[in-house]
Amino acid sequence: MNIVVCLKQTFDTETKISLNSDGKINEVGVTRAINPYDEFAVEEGLRLKEKFGGEVVIVSVGTEKVQESIRTALAMGADKGVLVQDPALEKADEWVVAEVLAKAISQLPYDIILAGRIAVDDQSAQVAVRVAEAMNLPSVSSILELQAEESKATATREIDGGTEIIEVPLPAVFTAQKGLNEPRYPNMMGIMKAKSKELKVMSLADLGFTEAPAPKTSEPVFSLPGSRKAGIKIQGEPADSVRELVRLLTEEAKVV
Amino acid sequence: MNFDLTDDHIMMKKMVRDFAEAEAGPGAEERDENEEFPMELWKKCGQLGLAGITFPEKYGGVGADYLSYSIIIEELSRVDASLGVTVSAHSSLCANPIYLFGTEEQKQKYLVPLATGEKLGAFGLTESNAGSDAKGTQTTAVREGDEYVINGSKIFITNGYYADTYVITAQMDKSKGNKGIAAFIIEKGMPGFSFGKKEKKMGIRSSATYELVFENLRIPAENLLGEEGQGFKIAMTTLDYGRIGIASQALGIAQGAYENALNYSKERVQFGKTLAEMEVIQFKLADMATEIEAARLLVYQACHMATMKRPVSKYSAMAKVYASEVANRVTTQAVQIFGGYGYTRDYPVERMMRDAKITEIYEGTSEIQRIVIAANILKEQ
Structure with missing residues (x-):
């Protein structure tokens, strides 16, 4: 069974984000890591490989820095990596990334395509589903369990207030929700072997694009959320303070 | 570089x-x-x-x-x-x-x-009368046919009881002093090999420290490590490399205590400002950070010597004595920055200060490290 995992490198969740004066994210001193949801996807891919054989190939779009995250996935046990790295992708949006990933994946053997449900940086939760659309494949989002067979798979996905079980023919795209598995640590042998595994860096031309797909959206400026206002503390006799609380909830906050 | x-x-x-x-x-x-x-x-x-x-x-x-x-x-x-x-x-x-x-x-x-980690190992050199002075080894080994018969005991053995495999030393010919010592590989469960006292320690309390007892322990001759009379050399070479591990442990303790103190100093407010805003605390943090970096460079240098298979003795002793003393100074300052809270078990710096002390003692005390360093530098002249 051949598995492709889409991986995004994001800021480490403990990194404090600061902005430059031009409204762009300050890249100095930030540490980067595999998007945590994509780690679940990598782990699920490795488990499928351990069960069915085949290969796990990591595919990503990004800058040279992304190589270290792909190497981490290789150290965890993935077999190969593909990084689409092209200056023309600097302003890529979700649509562009999905088009590029779809093109890169269609040149690989695949039965199951895995990705994280969402990236923790921009939280768009679009790319993997767009990849499925671009490749005309079924997709199941936010899965908590995946049972694969030769030509079909049953996925349990999270929905509001419960779970839903969906059976799809393969190949198909699945996005991982927290709870799908507990990602392994790369072990020492894996780390030592990762650098000798194939990590192919490809340009848009290598993939067969004659021109870069034009983004449909742009990100002119970022701003940090304003600091939260201090809460209101109601003091006094219980009867008076409850009356005041009800008044504030109905008249000020307008939530009741 | x-x-x-x-x-x-x-x-x-x-x-x-x-x-x-x-x-x-x-x-x-x-x-x-x-x-x-x-x-x-x-x-x-x-x-x-x-x-x-x-x-x-x-x-x-x-x-x-x-x-x-x-x-x-x-x-x-x-x-x-x-x-x-x-x-x-x-x-x-x-x-x-x-x-x-x-x-x-x-x-x-x-x-x-x-x-592979399937088995856990330990090393038995120290005895009640042979700590820094291995010549005092009283555990004996006698060759009998295809076997060695070992009698005696070892104390303060890290990983004792839990380990499966032990490298130990025993005296075969007291008249030869250090040159009479041999090293052996023994296994937990061999008849005649048992465990005595478990030490109750000041620090590294979750590490096991036991006495090993040998009563007519008979082991196959093939379990001799190296040659008869080579035991002291084996032990000293082992410790030369082992000190890299203890130096690294000391470095880790210091780093952990420093980070705890640094984070705490940014949060704790006294006299209307954080501790980190006070020069008296900044100076402490600056010294801690500097000493840790210096220790790390010595440790990394010793690692380089070991990896390059160059003589490591002087460098690992320098790294160990310096890093262990830094660990003690840094953990003491970390507790000081936490104040009363640092002295309680509610914060990890209390444990770290207790853990740091042993790094100045085991695998050669700080005094022994200085003897090793001095012997090396005087030999070089």
Whole structure:
């Protein structure tokens, strides 16, 4: 069974984000890591490989820095990596990334395509589903369990207030929700072997694009959320303070 | 010269840090309180390949360099120094002498399961009358046919009781002093080999420290490590390399205490400002950070010498004596920055200060390190 995992490198969740004066994210001193949801996807891919054989190939779009995250996935046990790295992708949006990933994946053997449900940086939760659309494949989002067979798979996905079980023919795209598995640590042998595994860096031309797909959206400026206002503390006799609380909830906050 | 870690080292450091923080951190206080040996964590360390970092793949190891080893011991010790010394004593003091002095058969039989983490190792040199002075070794070994018969006892043995494989020393000919000593590989469960007192310690309380007792312990002659009379040399060479592990452990303890103090000083407000805004605390933090960096450079230099297979004795002694003294100064200052809270068991710096002390004592006291350094530099002249 051949598995492709889409991986995004994001800021480490403990990194404090600061902005430059031009409204762009300050890249100095930030540490980067595999998007945590994509780690679940990598782990699920490795488990499928351990069960069915085949290969796990990591595919990503990004800058040279992304190589270290792909190497981490290789150290965890993935077999190969593909990084689409092209200056023309600097302003890529979700649509562009999905088009590029779809093109890169269609040149690989695949039965199951895995990705994280969402990236923790921009939280768009679009790319993997767009990849499925671009490749005309079924997709199941936010899965908590995946049972694969030769030509079909049953996925349990999270929905509001419960779970839903969906059976799809393969190949198909699945996005991982927290709870799908507990990602392994790369072990020492894996780390030592990762650098000798194939990590192919490809340009848009290598993939067969004659021109870069034009983004449909742009990100002119970022701003940090304003600091939260201090809460209101109601003091006094219980009867008076409850009356005041009800008044504030109905008249000020307008939530009741 | 290059002061950057390689990509591999960065990935190892991150992996072990993530592992230590997630798996070893949460129970460290409780294990310390209950003197509970970290058996489950040790097994996980084995699965991650942390049991045989410096040994070749054909002996079950990872084939990485000493810097990798140091980084791993530092990161484990940064969170839990007891776990750090468990891995260090296993690798440096048991697996390494078998790797350096063992026969091919001994390596296949003993080193492979040690390096893969399937078995845990320990080393028995110290006796009640032979601490820094190994000449006082009173445990005896007598050759009888195809066997050696060992009698005596060893004290303060790290990983004792829990370890499966032990490298020990015994005196075969007292008239020859150090040259009468031999080293042997013994296994837990051999008739005549039992465990005595468990030490109740000031620090590294979740690391096991036991007495080993040999009463007519008969072992096959093939379990002699190296040659008869080579035991003292084996022990000293083992300690030369082992000190890299303890220096790394000390470095990790210092780093952990420093980070705790740094974070606390940014949060704790007194006299209307954070501790970190006060010059008196800034100076403490600056000294702590500087000393830790200096210690790390000495440790990394010793690792380089070991990896390059150059004489390591002077460098590992320098790294060990300096890093262990830094660990004691830094942990003491960390407790000071926490004030009264630092003296309680509600914060980890109290444990770290207790853990730091042993690094100035075991695998050669600070005084012995200075003797080793002096002997080396005087020999060079």
